[in-house]
Amino acid sequence: MSWSVEYQDDQQNVHLDPIVKSVSWSGDIKQAARKLVVELSNTGDQREIYMTYKKGGELRLIWDEKLELFRGVLFADQLNSKGQMTLTAYDENIYLTKSKDTKIFRNMTASSVIKKLCGEFSISTGEIQDTGYVIPKLVFRDKTLFEMMVMSLTESQKQNGEWYHLTSREGKLQLLARKEQSVKWVLENGVNVLDASYSQSIEDTKTQIKVAGGDAAKKEISAAAKDGELIRRFGVMQHLEKPEQSMTKSQMEQRAKQLLADLGTIEDQARIDCLGIPEVISGSCVYVKESVTGILGGYYVSADDHRFERGNHTMSLTLSATDDIPRMEYKEAKGG
Secondary structure (H helix, E strand, C coil), X not given: CCEEEEEECCCCEEECHHHEEEEEEXXXXXXXXXXXXXXXXXXXXXXXXXXXXXXXXXXXXXXXCCEEEEEEEEEEEEECCCCEEEEEEEEHHXXXXXXXXXXXXXXXXXXXXXXXXXXXXXXXXXXXXXXXXXXXXXXXXXXXXXXXXXXXHHHXXXXXXXXXXXXXECCEEEEEECCCCCCCEEEEECCCEEEEEEEEECCCCCCEEEEEEXXXXXXXXXXXXXXXXXXXXXXXXXXXXXXXXXXXXXXXHHHHHHHHHHHCCCEEEEEEEEECCCCCCCCCEEEEEECCCCEEEEEEEEEEEEEEECCXXXXXXXXXXXXXXXXXXXXXXXXX
C-alpha cells in the first residue's frame, strides 16, 4: 500500500510525492475539521524553490492510488532559507469555526438548522440525515456556526437519545447518525502496538440527575434519576439542569434518564501508538489487547494522528470507552 499528496490551485495540479519528507494527518471527534501537515523540501540547490503554493489552494492525501483520505484548504505555510517547507491544510469544515452570527430558529430540527446555516454561508453539503426531534426555539448570540450546530445536535440528543456527528467527505459537509459499530480492527502488543498507556477517572461522573423547571407564576416541577449501584460505590454526585425551554413532567423524566445514561460513566481513556491503518480515525471503533497496561476490549477513537514518513505509516490514537461525540450545552441568549 502507498500514499501520495496532491496540490491543486487555479493554475496547477501537482503530485508532491518526490519532494515530500513526511505527512501528519490528524483529527479529534470534538473538533470541527481534520488537519493535514505536509513537510517537504522545496528546493534542489538551496538557491531557488521548485514552486509556490497559494493560500486557499487544495491539498489531498490519497491512499493506494484510489482512496481519498483527505481533501482540504491550504491555510498556512512556512519556508526556511534551506528550502524546507511546511504546508498546513484543514478540511472544508474549518469554515464552521471561521464565521460568527446571531440567530433565532423556531420549530426546526437540528438537521434543518444545519442545512439552513450551510445555505446561508455557502458551505457545500453532502448527505444530511434527519435528526427527527423538532426543537421549539433556539436563540444564539455571537456563536460560531460549529457552536450553533453542535448545540442544536446536543438539544436533539437530550430528547431522543440519538447521536449524530459532523464530518467532511470530498469537500462536502456530512451529518451522519452514529450507529453501533462492529469492530473491524484489532490492536495487540507484539503484533501492531508500539506503545500504550491507560487511565481511569470519576472526576466528572454523576450518580444522580435532577431536572427542574417552572417560573415564578407556576409551581416548580422536577424529575430525577439515580443509579443506586454508582451511588453505593462512589457516593452522591448530582447534576442539576434547569432547561431554558418549557417542558412537561414526562419530557423532564426522559431528559433526566438520558442525562444519567450520558453522565453516569467512568472516564476510561487509553493512548496507543501502533502501525497505521488508514480507515482508523476519530469516531472509529477498535479492539485492543495490551497485556502490560491491561487494556482489553472495544474502544472508540476520540483523537488520531497518522504519520507517513520514509515509506512507513504509524498512528497515535486516543481511545475512550464511551463514544465522545462533541456536546455543547445550550442556554438561550438574552433578548431572544
